[in-house]
Amino acid sequence: MPRTVLVTGGTSGIGRAVAAAFAADRAEVFVTGRTPDTVERTARDLGVHGVVCDAADPRQAEALAARLDGLDVLVNAAGGLARPGTEAEPGLDALLAQWRENLAQNLLTAVLTTASVRDKFTAGGSVVSIGSIGAERRGGAYGAAKAALAAWNASLSAELAPQGVTCNVVAAGYVAGTNFFHGGLSAERERALVEETHVKRPGTVEDIARTVHFLASPGARHITGQTMHVNGGAFTTR
Ligand SMILES: NC(=O)c1ccc[n+]([C@@H]2O[C@H](COP(=O)([O-])OP(=O)(O)OC[C@H]3O[C@@H](n4cnc5c(N)ncnc54)[C@H](OP(=O)(O)O)[C@@H]3O)[C@@H](O)[C@H]2O)c1
Known part of the structure; x- marks a missing residue:
C-alpha cells in the first residue's frame, strides 16, 4: 500500500527535493505552496498532487486536511526569511510586523498544519519539520522562530507517540x-558560510531530503522528539 505524504512548501528548494524523494517511492505525495503557478508546475513535473495553501492560514490548512483520507508522513518545509529588509526600519510597528511574519512563516505554518491533520495519521506515521542552524546562534526573529519550532516538536512528540507517530x-x-535568500546572498557571505563547515561545501537539497526520508523510515522508529543537525559540521553537538 503506497504511503500518503504531505509536504508543505513542496514547490521549491528543500521541500521540492523531499517531495521528489517520496515520489520516487511511488508514494501518494501532496505538495503545497502559496503560488498557484509553482504549485501547478511542481505537481506536473514530479507527478504529485498540488494544492495551493498558505500554511499560516487556519481556514486554508483545514481545507487542505479535508482532502486527505489518511496520512503517513507530514513534512513541514514551508518557511523562510520573512521581511529580510525590515531590521533596518525604525519603530516598533516594523519590528512587530517582522517578528509576527517570521513566527507565522516558520512556526505557525507547522503548528497549524500539524493540528489540522493530527487525526488523520496512521500508526507508524512521522512528522518531520525543517528547522535551522539559525536557532542555535544569532538568528534574530527567524532563529527565534526556528528555536520555538524545536521546542514545540518536543511536546508534539509526547502528544503523538500514543498514536504511533514520531516527530522530529x-x-x-x-x-x-x-x-x-531571495537572490540576496553575496559571494563573500556564501564563502564564509561554506568556510565554517568541516566539509567545505554547502548543503544540498538532497542532503536534507535523504535525512527526512530516513526519519520517516522503519529504521528510525525509536527516534522521536529530536533535532537532527545537517550542516556539514558548521554547528556541532554533544
Ligand atoms: N536554504 C537554506 O539555507 C535553509 C537553511 C536552514 C533552514 N531552511 C529552511 O528550509 C525550509 C525550506 O526553505 P528553502 O530553503 O527550500 O526555501 P525556498 O526555496 O524559498 O522554499 C520555500 C517553500 O516554502 C513555501 N512557503 C513559504 N511560506 C509558505 C506558507 N506560508 N505556506 C505554504 N508554503 C509556503 C514556498 O512557496 P510559496 O512562496 O509559493 O508559498 C516554497 O515552496 C524553510 O523552512 C527554511 O527556513 C533553509
Missing part, C-alpha cells in the same frame, strides 16, 4: 539551490 526536526545549515 531536521535543522539545516546553509543549503544551496533554494530561494531562501
